[in-house]
Amino acid sequence: MNIIVCVKRVPLTQEVDLEIDPSKRDVRSDMLAYVMNEWDNYAIEEAILLKEKLEGTVTAMTIGSEDDEEVLRRCLAMGADKAIRVDPGTLELDSFTISKILAAVIKGLDHDLVLTGVQAEDNNEGAVGIMLAEHLGLAHSAVVVGIEPEGNEATIRVELEGGIDEVSKIGLPAVLSIQTGINEPRYVSIMGIRKAAKKELNVIELGELELSEDDLLTRTTIEEIFLPPETEGAEIIEGDASTIAEEIIRIIKEKGVSI
């Protein structure tokens, strides 16, 4: 089974005071640390688990700059066989252009399964995977929490609301967007990443791909980003730990909970 996994490098934004850059269309990135998108971490693990069971190859792929190769090296260290980076140069990206570029590369590769994350942690769109499926003309499913391939189909579980899973059969090849919790991603050591440096990492320039001008034109544009409107928000409890604890206990009791 040959599996392609699309991965993205995203900034860590918890416990960070995000600043908007002068263009007003992005955050100031110079202060941020980057990691692999959480959902993609589960997707690459799932691909490697399937490969360990069924043999074949795993190819990790990203569209991004040289700095983004960090996530590909991580995938290689986890057990991917090959990695591909497409350099978009200064091209403006949205889920449409990203899916077009991914499709142009994947078309030329052997694939029984293409995995993406459900969503990227930065823009939270949840669109690239299923757009990609349509470009490739493949069967597709989103928010997948289980995959069991058997011959030219797979039994999959899609996670719906309220803890309900939908079990289906899907024809392969297919594109699936992977939900967190589907597995337990393995630990990657710095040593592991160093060792994986010998594995193949190809860089493709946009010009090498069969893409028209229209294919590279975004369909959505971020006009501006802004801080959430000041709503009423929480009443902040201040003071030392003991005062805070007292206040919390008072509120809990006041609301009719007996403790």
Place this chain on the structure above:
Amino acid sequence: MGEIFVVVEHREEEIREITFQMLWKANELAQALSHSLTAVLLCDNGEAFVPEIGDRADRVILVEDESLKNFSAERYKEILKGLIEEYNPFLTLMGHTPWGMEFAPALSIKTGLPLATDCVDILIEDGNPKVIRQIYNGKLFSKVSFKASEGYLITQRPGAFPTDKVGDRQGELIKKEIPADIPEPRKQFVEFVDTAAGEMDISQAEFLVSVGRGVGEEENIKVVQDLVDTLGGVISCSRPVVDKNWLPKFHQVGTSGKTVKPKVYLALGISGAFQHVAGISGAGTVIAVNKDKKAPIFRVADYGVVDDLFKVVEALKKKLSA
């Protein structure tokens, strides 16, 4: 006069709440634009649904077929493409739900119409639609415009708008046949499985102490459990805690977990992603403890503590044992 489409989402003989929320927003947009509002219903038995949505739309386009009993992204995308070509709606609203996520992006490619997902608001500026989205898990908002097009596709965030009936509309029922040449879907429904049931039902708890990824590691769950044992509440959690197997699934609060309605919800180290807070809208009072003063949870909480959760937990234990 233009048109706004709302794609009805339903499951097991029931219309999903997101449908009413989309109809709510579509009503507002239709009024502002003097457009008509059309609910598009793909199902096996329309009679059951039409009365519920008929008075919220000017038209109900019903495609009724045995094969539409269960949701099928492939059938939805084929049928909707045909209807969009026939009616040319200015806007087509779909839910940003697992099912919406499975067909809306494919429909965008199939029709060539631009798509914006997970929108919390839809505006019209100079006749053009623009949407408001949340990025970085709600820490920032973005305003997004579309490439000029005949029509636009939007998926709406669940819970962004009310479910109430608004406007005064008399839905005319239009029945359509399922296209004869529609390909057999490559994905076939087998069954639904309930994974959230467990030893305990957190949705019945009066007082929940909820832990998020901020708890750091598995051992620390015990620290919080100790507090819960003294306080007398029930422990619940956000999704990453379940993903890491630190607590069983039946403790999870949120869209893919349980909807809860305690008198008090004490959130420890939870950032407040919409999929989480959607599960606590029925909570009486929310108290959030988070190190990050910009965490979105503080926008929905009644009380906030900007501090290390362990400091607060220890102080609470001390007070209670005193």
